[in-house]
Each structure stands twice: as C-alpha cells, then as structure tokens.
Amino acid sequence: MLLPVTCPSCFEIFEVTEPPLSEVPCEVDYDCEICCRPMLIFFDESDGEVWAEARGLAD
Template structure:
C-alpha cells in the first residue's frame, strides 16, 4: 500500500500501487475521504517509487 495525501482535504488514504513494470503512470482517482477528483503520478527512481498527487483542476 502507498499513502496518498489529498490536495483538497489534506487527509491521507492508501491505495494499492501498480507493479513497478507499469510505472511511470498517471492515475485518475477520487479521494477516499472527500471524494474530490485528483491525479496521482507514480514515477520510478531505480527500484524506488515516487508518488505525487495533485488536484484535477491544476
């Protein structure tokens, strides 16, 4: 599981990440707390996964 910070309500929730072989990827997701739409960007840095979240309107 990876932790996601919602850019709208600033609450943290968890999602199951895709396999490293599918990264980089941009996920269209709704916050599990406030239901606001957001984009989750997943990148690789070697074997490490980098996670960024942003509001859909940005």
C-alpha cells in the same frame, strides 16, 4: 504494496495500491477516499522504489 498519498483537496492521507514497477511512470484518476473529490495520482520510481504524488484537477 500500498503507498500513502496526501489529498490535494482535504490534505488527508490515504493509501493507494502501488502499480507494478514495469508500469511506471503512469498516472491514474482517483477519487479521494475521505472527501471524494477527484484527483490525478502520478506514480514514478527512483532507485527501484515506486512513489506516488496526488495533484488536484485544474478548475
């Protein structure tokens, strides 16, 4: 499964691979596929559905 996330730097939307439900909540380092800037992607779940939210790294 792929989850859409919005890059906090360029605001483009790209897709990341969804982690197994047993592994959330978790966070991963990720580089934007469009602008290549680093970010953290937080994965969590609600009602059995995994969701993702990208956050920029602190300057």
